[in-house]
Amino acid sequence: MTSHLMRPAERAQLAMMLEVCAFPKPGNVDRCHDFPDTRLEHFLASTILARPALEEAEQGNGRIGEIFGHAIRQTNVHNGGNTHFGAFLLLIPIVYGGDIEGAKRAVAATGVSDAVAFYKAFALTSVRANTSDELDVNDPKALDVIREREMTMLDVMEHSAANDMVAREWINGFALTRRGADLLHQIGPGRNAIVEMFLTLLATEPDTFIIKKFGPDTARETMTKAREVLDGRRVPETFDAECIAAGINPGSIADITIAAIYVALLEGWEWDS
Amino acid sequence: MTSHLMRPAERAQLAMMLEVCAFPKPGNVDRCHDFPDTRLEHFLASTILARPALEEAEQGNGRIGEIFGHAIRQTNVHNGGNTHFGAFLLLIPIVYGGDIEGAKRAVAATGVSDAVAFYKAFALTSVRANTSDELDVNDPKALDVIREREMTMLDVMEHSAANDMVAREWINGFALTRRGADLLHQIGPGRNAIVEMFLTLLATEPDTFIIKKFGPDTARETMTKAREVLDGRRVPETFDAECIAAGINPGSIADITIAAIYVALLEGWEWDS
Numbered sequence: 001m002t003s004h005l006m007r008p009a010e011r012a013q014l015a016m017m018l019e020v021c022a023f024p025k026p027g028n029v030d031r032c033h034d035f036p037d038t039r040l041e042h043f044l045a046s047t048i049l050a051r052p053a054l055e056e057a058e059q060g061n062g063r064i065g066e067i068f069g070h071a072i073r074q075t076n077v078h079n080g081g082n083t084h085f086g087a088f089l090l091l092i093p094i095v096y097g098g099d100i101e102g103a104k105r106a107v108a109a110t111g112v113s114d115a116v117a118f119y120k121a122f123a124l125t126s127v128r129a130n131t132s133d134e135l136d137v138n139d140p141k142a143l144d145v146i147r148e149r150e151m152t153m154l155d156v157m158e159h160s161a162a163n164d165m166v167a168r169e170w171i172n173g174f175a176l177t178r179r180g181a182d183l184l185h186q187i188g189p190g191r192n193a194i195v196e197m198f199l200t201l202l203a204t205e206p207d208t209f210i211i212k213k214f215g216p217d218t219a220r221e222t223m224t225k226a227r228e229v230l231d232g233r234r235v236p237e238t239f240d241a242e243c244i245a246a247g248i249n250p251g252s253i254a255d256i257t258i259a260a261i262y263v264a265l266l267e268g269w270e271w272d273s
Numbered sequence: 274m275t276s277h278l279m280r281p282a283e284r285a286q287l288a289m290m291l292e293v294c295a296f297p298k299p300g301n302v303d304r305c306h307d308f309p310d311t312r313l314e315h316f317l318a319s320t321i322l323a324r325p326a327l328e329e330a331e332q333g334n335g336r337i338g339e340i341f342g343h344a345i346r347q348t349n350v351h352n353g354g355n356t357h358f359g360a361f362l363l364l365i366p367i368v369y370g371g372d373i374e375g376a377k378r379a380v381a382a383t384g385v386s387d388a389v390a391f392y393k394a395f396a397l398t399s400v401r402a403n404t405s406d407e408l409d410v411n412d413p414k415a416l417d418v419i420r421e422r423e424m425t426m427l428d429v430m431e432h433s434a435a436n437d438m439v440a441r442e443w444i445n446g447f448a449l450t451r452r453g454a455d456l457l458h459q460i461g462p463g464r465n466a467i468v469e470m471f472l473t474l475l476a477t478e479p480d481t482f483i484i485k486k487f488g489p490d491t492a493r494e495t496m497t498k499a500r501e502v503l504d505g506r507r508v509p510e511t512f513d514a515e516c517i518a519a520g521i522n523p524g525s526i527a528d529i530t531i532a533a534i535y536v537a538l539l540e541g542w543e544w545d546s
Contacts, residue, residue, distance in 0.1 A: 006322075006350075010321060010324075013321045014318060017317045017318065017321060018314060021313055021314050031304050031313065032305060039545075040294055040304065041290065041291060041294050041464060041544070041545065042545065044290045044294065045290065045545075048286045048287060048290060048320070049279075049283060051283075077279075078545050079545045079546065191312075191314060271314070272312075272314065272315065272352045272353065273352065
């Protein structure tokens, strides 16, 4: 499939679809696993429903913070809760800018109004955040702090970067997104490459979503187990079952995986050969 | 999820997504089963890629045959082959007309140009058809016959109705689509209703796709087994495995299932409660 010829909004939707279908993806929703309240169908419904926001990004109309807010609102209509908060934080600048270089320019150009729109979107979700923080998204005063300090959306991401690997992508030039796309090119075409890329990122990067939920020890242990799967010393299905039983879901690496699939497709990586 | 408030193109995509994800759906592609050349991801890619054609239908712009051709072309770009030929044949008139009553008016208003566009789209696919027929889609002369006899797209469906239950929907007022939607309302909300509805149609209607592929005896046998699953006398997973091993895929009832989900969603049936 000539994915590099398709329109950007479609490519973004395809990346979201391919990520959630890839199997076995330890700990996350995939073809054979649902969470009790968030199921495969919720991820795929969000994939369909985000189309207008992704088209706005594709056309480069409007501001990134606002488009992000539209994506959150458009996908916030089912009972599955948040599905793609972190993924949109990466996909929207990349679709808006055209590629990673364009995304860097786009995030550098964000302003206070983007930060405000981002916080308003955040408040609609139950996304895990740091609570001992004057920029706590659950605190209405956070918006005042942002306005007083004239923080841009990039400043907000910088503030979150230490604890959040998705926010970190905004300030490190989308380094892990780039790495994920490079891995897909190296591994080769076809859906199994997505699982291998995901496991490679999981083996080498502590997932900050897991750290927030369980602490650094669990994140480290998850890295070791992912490495063992890659080395053939651990059965992937067993690792998957263990993660699910313990509620360990590497959600941030899943977000980065989506952005990496998008970039790889753009560069000609073939998903269905 | 307030599916009756979403826009028609999105609702059609949601119906396509919910149908292919529903599990276990004997013999067809679902969450846990792929065909060798057509996989879950191909069905979902088609679901994403058909958006522009579905939006054309939603706006009622253009003619049904042409919009159908656009849907086939838009989804004919991956390596998975035909995924939704029959589904589009039902969805496009229903989206175009707004509901089943509108679809009846829409198919009655088709002309020779719709029939020609339909045949041209058909020629792009490898959809199973009757070959001992002067209207054989693989025969370029079929287009001359259509033009000479001034056959409308409805006339073409009438010609196919004896052997094709999807074509039959055009001339019987979308009777099985209506029945499938009624079944969903009766069974109640949630994705398991889709499997039960599918099995109920399978138990009561010979799938014409199976008849074309294997003959009427196999279709009858499949009906009996579906009835046994509904009665609790046969394990659904076993029936599914048997169908897959034998290559028995009730593709036409799957097409009608998609149209029925669309109509049920329109009427307020809740997929994710």
